Amino acid sequence: DAGITQSPRHKVTETGTPVTLRCHQTENHRYMYWYRQDPGHGLRLIHYSYGVKDTDKGEVSDGYSVSRSKTEDFLLTLESATSSQTSVYFCAIKRDRNNSPLHFGNGTRLTVT
Amino acid sequence: GQQVMQIPQYQHVQEGEDFTTYCNSSTTLSNIQWYKQRPGGHPVFLIQLVKSGEVKKQKRLTFQFGEAKKNSSLHITATQTTDVGTYFCAVTGNQFYFGTGTSLTVIP
Numbered sequence: 398d399a400g401i402t403q404s405p406r407h408k409v410t411e412t413g414t415p416v417t418l419r420c421h422q423t424e425n426h427r428y429m430y431w432y433r434q435d436p437g438h439g440l441r442l443i444h445y446s447y448g449v450k451d452t453d454k455g456e457v458s459d460g461y462s463v464s465r466s467k468t469e470d471f472l473l474t475l476e477s478a479t480s481s482q483t484s485v486y487f488c489a490i491k492r493d494r495n496n497s498p499l500h501f502g503n504g505t506r507l508t509v510t
Numbered sequence: 511g512q513q514v515m516q517i518p519q520y521q522h523v524q525e526g527e528d529f530t531t532y533c534n535s536s537t538t539l540s541n542i543q544w545y546k547q548r549p550g551g552h553p554v555f556l557i558q559l560v561k562s563g564e565v566k567k568q569k570r571l572t573f574q575f576g577e578a579k580k581n582s583s584l585h586i587t588a589t590q591t592t593d594v595g596t597y598f599c600a601v602t603g604n605q606f607y608f609g610t611g612t613s614l615t616v617i618p
Binding site: 428430432437438439440441442445447453455456487489491496498499500501502503504 | 516519541543545551552553554555558560598600602604605606607608609610611
């Protein structure tokens, strides 16, 4: 497998609390991605990173921030969780060759009550 | 972001029937990738199409890229229960944009 670990796997939190999800890779690839998956919406890109401290917004970035201080870790933070952020969150990495596909972690199921 | 429309959203078939899902873009694509996600799992890469009119096969799966590179399809011949899952197309670049997926149910 691609050596991607997401933590936690499941989390329940209350509205208004901050939440941080972690994605860890063992292969030192430049590109890392955060997606959320919701019924009827498929996979939507939240943020992505193309290197340490190099990040950019995706199509649904409002309410989310990211941090990449080390190549191997990409953190997704919900500053103040809302019920609309209840979702399954997937991290993915892309190997550094052109046109490489994405390799996904196992996901984090987040419930905001 | 780049939009890619995928239809149908759901498909129920009897085992042994064929299945097709389509992806359409309003702009010309450099390439397109297809992924499969089993229930409860994560998306897994199946294949990439790059050339205009390209056709690739993986056993019972046939992938096509349109001549204008604006659409693509995945066809499964004689579905089996192991084909159950959601199939996504993805438009690639530094940002990967996914279609909404087609959820396939195979009735034994």
